Amino acid sequence: xxxxxxxxxxxxxxxxxxxxxxxxxxxxxxxxxxxxxxxxxxxxxxxxxxxxxxxxxxxxxxxxxxxxxxxxxxxxxxxxxxxxxxxxxxxxxxxxxxxxxxxxxxxxxxxxxxxxxxxxxxxxxxxxxxxxxxxxxxxxxxxxxxxxxxxxxxxxxxxxxxxxxxxxxxxxxxxxxxxxxxxxxxxxxxxxxxxxxxxxxxxxxxxxxxxxxxxxxxxxxxxxxxxxxxxxxxxxxxxxxxxxxxxxxxxxxxxxxxxxxxxxxxxxxxxxxxxxxxxxxxxxxxxxxxxxxxxxxxxxxxxxxxxxxxxxxxxxxxxxxxxxxxxxxxxxxxxxxxxxxxxxxxxxxxxxxxxxxxxxxxxxxxxxxxxxxxxxxxxxxxx
Numbered sequence: 001x002x003x004x005x006x007x008x009x010x011x012x013x014x015x016x017x018x019x020x021x022x023x024x025x026x027x028x029x030x031x032x033x034x035x036x037x038x039x040x041x042x043x044x045x046x047x048x049x050x051x052x053x054x055x056x057x058x059x060x061x062x063x064x065x066x067x068x069x070x071x072x073x074x075x076x077x078x079x080x081x082x083x084x085x086x087x088x089x090x091x092x093x094x095x096x097x098x099x100x101x102x103x104x105x106x107x108x109x110x111x112x113x114x115x116x117x118x119x120x121x122x123x124x125x126x127x128x129x130x131x132x133x134x135x136x137x138x139x140x141x142x143x144x145x146x147x148x149x150x151x152x153x154x155x156x157x158x159x160x161x162x163x164x165x166x167x168x169x170x171x172x173x174x175x176x177x178x179x180x181x182x183x184x185x186x187x188x189x190x191x192x193x194x195x196x197x198x199x200x201x202x203x204x205x206x207x208x209x210x211x212x213x214x215x216x217x218x219x220x221x222x223x224x225x226x227x228x229x230x231x232x233x234x235x236x237x238x239x240x241x242x243x244x245x246x247x248x249x250x251x252x253x254x255x256x257x258x259x260x261x262x263x264x265x266x267x268x269x270x271x272x273x274x275x276x277x278x279x280x281x282x283x284x285x286x287x288x289x290x291x292x293x294x295x296x297x298x299x300x301x302x303x304x305x306x307x308x309x310x311x312x313x314x315x316x317x318x319x320x321x322x323x324x325x326x327x328x329x330x331x332x333x334x335x336x337x338x339x340x341x342x343x344x345x346x347x348x349x350x351x352x353x354x355x356x357x358x359x360x361x362x363x364x365x366x367x368x369x370x371x372x373x374x375x376x377x378x379x380x381x382x383x
Contacts, residue, residue, distance in 0.1 A: 004317045005363045009295060009356030010152055010180060011321055015246065016205040016357075022249045023207065026242040034239050035230065044241045051248025058255045059197065060188045061214050067231050068244055071211040072179040072200030073103040074224070076146075078213055078235075079175045079196040080107045082221035083144045084116055087173070091141035097121045097129050097158075099336045100148050104177055108146075117141070125341050126287040127156035134166060144173045149181035149197075153336045153352060154286030155296025157185065164193030173219065179203055179211075183254035184293055185262065195219060199251075201243065205357065206250030210243035265294035265355050268364050272297050272353065275368040279375055283346065285337060295355035300342060303379045304349035312374045318367060321352045 015023075032041035034048055049063070056063040069075045084094060096108055098120045108118045119137045121129045129147060138145070145167050150157045160176060167174035175196035178187060182197075183204030189197055196219070201210035215221060215234075227236025254261075269292075276282055281302030286292055301309070306322040313320050322334070333347030342350075353367075 004319065005366065006319045006358065007353040007355060007363075007367070008319050008321050009359075010203075010352065010354035012202045012208065013205045013356055014358075015207055016250065016253060018253060019206055019246045019249045023242045023246040026245050030241070034241060035228070044239075047241060047245050048239055051244045054248040054252045055199075055212055058182070058187070058251045059214060060190050062217060064232070065214055065217055067213045067215060067235050068239065068247075069211040069213055069235065070209055070240075072101075072177065072198050072203075073211075075198035075200070075211045075213040076101070076103040076175075076177055077107050078224040079198060079215075079221075080104065080144065080146055081111065082224055083173050083175070083196070083219075084111050084114075086220045086222040087143045091139075091143045092116045093119070093139055093141040094144045094146065095119045095121065095134065095137050095142060096146045097123060097148070098339045099123055099127060099151055099153075100146070101152055101177055101179070104146055104148070121147075123339055126291070127151055127154050127336070127340050128287070128291075129158060129163075131159065131162060131166070134163065138166075138170050138172060142170070142172050144175060146175040146177070149176045149178040149187070150185070150293050151286070151336060152180045153334060154298045154340070155180075155293035156287040157181070157291050157293065160194070161192045167195075168193045180293060183251060183258070184295070186258060189214060189216070196221075201247035201250060204250050204254040207243045207246040210240060210247045212247065261357065262294045265359070268355055268359055268361060269295055269297055271361070272355075272364050272368065273299075275364070276371065279372055283342075285340065285342060285350065295359070297353040297355075299351055300337070300346040301349040301351065301375055302346060304375060305378065306349050306351065308378055309349070309351060309374065312378065316370060318370075321354075322350050 030043045032044050034041055034045040052063045052066045055066050112118050121133050123129055147158055147163055149160055164174050173195045176194055177198045179200045182199045195216045197214040199212050202208040223234055225236050230236055276299050283300045285298040333344050337347040337350055
């Protein structure tokens with residue numbers, strides 16, 4: 001195969017030309033420290049303010065509720081640790097799900113070592129938490145519920161608005177890791193009763209190492225990073241101006257095209273899923289239809305070693321994954337797949353394909369053309 005086919009957009013995206021163009025002057029021409037008072041610093045501070053406005057607009061929040069971070073993992077850590085330690089006098093109980101990103105799960109594991117109690121809600125065969133389980137889990141000691149907006153491996157979109165309503169009724173803070181959702185599906189933090197929301201720039205064609213945390217006005221939360229007075233004295237450190245500018249431009253572009261791009265990706269996603277399901281011994285993992293991220297496909301092949309499959313695809317110039325990029329190299333099968341009832345054998349034969357702005361129908365056809373042969377060869381070698 002002469003061309004490269006990239007189908008791992010959930011791992012990361014490229015920086016769009018318009019984003020890079022807006023970033024470039026802040027590497028060289030407008031390099032002033034935003035905390036200084038002279039004119040070149042006022043330029044960088046103004047650029048940060050504009051980016052903050054763009055991000056706030058994308059989720060219907062106030063601009064002073066947006067705080068820049070180094071990425072989604074920092075935002076998750078800050079939201080969960082910050083709420084836990086700031087509200088310890090109210091309670092020590094946190095609720096999350098068993099299929100969260102490691103940035104949430106490992107943070108909750110850490111808090112358990114600090115004396116907090118954590119409930120890990122199970123999910124059904126499609127990856128949804130059960131609302132009744134959430135209601136039953138909330139006690140008078142519960143201070144935070146953290147449920148991801150959409151799963152990074154199987155694409156399942158959780159009932160976020162319903163969860164937000166329950167948390168509001170019970171007086172519990174609600175955080176959602178929206179790293180995979182932001183820029184792919186509409187988000188309204190007010191309508192959905194979201195108190196804290198994490199995002200990462202490189203998931204929507206912005207720069208890596210750049211993220212943000214939405215914190216609803218008036219919430220009591222401890223700082224994660226201490227030092228200077230940047231980010232209104234809540235997140236110390238000289239700002240990554242170029243990264244912030246790029247993130248702001250990237251989210252603006254993503255939200256502008258969200259409806260049309262979603263329809264396009266859903267068409268390609270469903271065509272790819274339907275084609276893959278024609279192969280013997282294949283199973284779709286996760287939800288379907290509008291309960292699944294537009295560009296997410298996750299399937300398991302019976303009698304297949306996932307690592308061998310990925311190498312076979314790579315030899316043909318096709319970039320894919322078996323799950324979360326943060327778990328690359330893990331020997332054990334995906335905890336997400338095991339949590340939805342997939343056997344260890346089928347979980348080891350999992351393939352995640354995620355589509356994006358450069359994905360074409362021609363690429364879908366190409367993948368569907370080569371997949372049956374690849375699967376047959378691998379199975380033949382393993383029998």
